[in-house]
């Protein structure tokens with residue numbers, strides 16, 4: 001099943017974060033989409049975060065994009081850390097409940113990419 005067709009599952013403490021290998025495999029799958037090929041997502045060196053910067057035309061478009069991200073995040077009950085500026089939105093994904101990456105982060109990343117295509 002495609003990442004965009006999956007739903008974020010409730011995530012509780014006790015579940016271990018993804019291993020580096022599992023994260024790399026999901027990263028490849030995520031970055032295979034047309035949108036991600038323009039700008040790929042990266043996993044941070046500590047393997048706890050998935051990150052991508054999006055370019056928008058101006059501040060209003062950046063805020064509009066954030067509002068669309070809000071709708072997806074609420075639908076999935078999984079929430080990104082966001083940085084908004086003039087013509088940019090930086091999205092950082094991590095699963096707070098487990099202190100690292102889960103599949104939920106990759107599902108939300110794919111759904112955020114889908115907003116741009």
Ligand SMILES: C[C@H](O)[C@H](O)[C@H]1CNC2=NC(N)=NC(=O)C2=N1
Pocket residue numbers: 010011077078079080093094095096097098
């Ligand atoms: C009950 C609810 O699903 C949880 O509190 C969710 C909310 N959104 C979340 N978002 C993220 N990124 N990590 C979490 O652990 C998390 N927990």
